[in-house]
Amino acid sequence: MRVMVFVKATEESEQGITPSPEVEQMFLDMGKFNEELVNAGIMVAGDGLKPSSFGKRVAFDGPGRTVIDGPFAETRELVAGFWLWEVKDMDEAVEWVKRCPNPMPGPSEIEIRPLYEMEDLADLIPPEAAAIHDGVGEKLAKR
């Protein structure tokens, strides 16, 4: 199964990266951890995100679209980095996260969310939607 692993933001991470011996050490430790993930064959993708002050949101309300500039207030709900892993189950994902060096100088949190798999979607997509999908495929093939 695939899981998305979110490193949650903190007050510090929202300030951006400022060079210091601690930050340097964290990058070293994180590099080692990433290597372990690669060698275990579970790492599919991953990266760090800039603070939300660089980000934008688009709010939807009916036909309306409103662009909101960062930074965003609810720091603990923000994401500072992510991985995409291929693991056997959630237990294994949890054990891998426990091995991660603390990504932040202070207390921090990492969240694990399983992705929908093909099998889940087979039950979720209504037959009409599946038919539209297949119709698109046929049209493409004929083109």
Place this chain on the structure above:
Amino acid sequence: MAADPTHRAIEAVFRIERARLIAGLARMTRDVGRAEELAQEALLAALTDWPRSGVPGRPGAWLMAAGKRRAIDGLRRAAMQERKHAEIAREREDERCLSIEMIEAGIDDDLGDELLGLIFAACHPVLTPEARAALTLRLVGGLSVEEIARAFLSSEAAIAARITRAKKAIAKARVAFEVPRGQALAPRLASVLEVLYLIFNEGYAATSGHDLVRPPLCAEAQRLGRILAGLMPAEPEVLGLLALMEIQASRLPARVGAGGALVPLPEQDRSRWDQLLIQRGLTALARAEALGGGDGPYALQAALGACHARARRAENTDWRRIAALYDRLGTVNPSPVVELNRAVAHSMAFGPEAGLALVDAIADEAMLRSYAPLPAARGDFLLRAGRNAEAKVAFEAAAALAGNARERDFLLARAASCVKNRG
């Protein structure tokens, strides 16, 4: 046991460590069956100790130390009984490496060498490819016998027997649990790659059974491929095979249609292709090519897959490049099936006559004489060349050779369409 969160956590840790554990213990005992038992004993020790003492900081090193201590106990008992001097000597040597610190240091130095040694042993050419696949899935992939039996549509008893025989054959041949060096490496690595691709294909093009594709088996082969690429980053064919698997797997979501039938590549809904896997495949392929491995059989097949992956619509496919890649593959890794695909590629790039010339040159190959895709391709070329009557004969010949009813119906329908198109 599964309900208790501590036990579940311990078992998850064990699954993560299991292959490395077996690898280290097999190298020490030179007996993979014994290594599996010792690993299991280490798990039991963890299940007793950890709920009280907590999970240790380096669980892998703890489990390895527990396993090695038990291995030494066993050796010591045997030595006491039989007074085998050689074993006593080996035991003394091993005992010196037993402190947790030394094992931790060993794990840090190891860089996965022990795990690689296990992979090479499980994929040793003394075993048949099927035995290698089963043993690799069991020892390195950590799949249960039941899961392997399901994957290969075999009975648990048959798979268990196959694995037992394979372990005995490895012991009998005195296979070392090490990465071969020098000239021995290339043929042994080829044997490993063959096994990974066999596992992948069993999931991708299931040869029998209800499901036409079995994505979990593909995922396991990809995982093993990623491990191998992580541990052998300078081997271009490892990267070539990884690229090939990632790119082929990117099409899994589009490969099976609503009715459960296989959807051929030109008709697939390309919006369902997994773009992340395509990117991973293209990156691995670029690394293989940068290492000078662009001409390897797996890298060439990955490059072929990449041509399709890059075409957002079927009609944008770069058939000239595909034809050139098949020319190359036909030289590097000649086979009648490659020649047939080469004929198809040339027909798409340069017209049906070019395809006909190539396909007629291989029509007498013994391997292809009862191979339905050959007359089917011929029929397709003839139809596109406007030679409908000949095309109809070719499609009918292909239908007579078809492996299953669905394929036969499809070919007979094509034969019938030759007559309609005439008017």
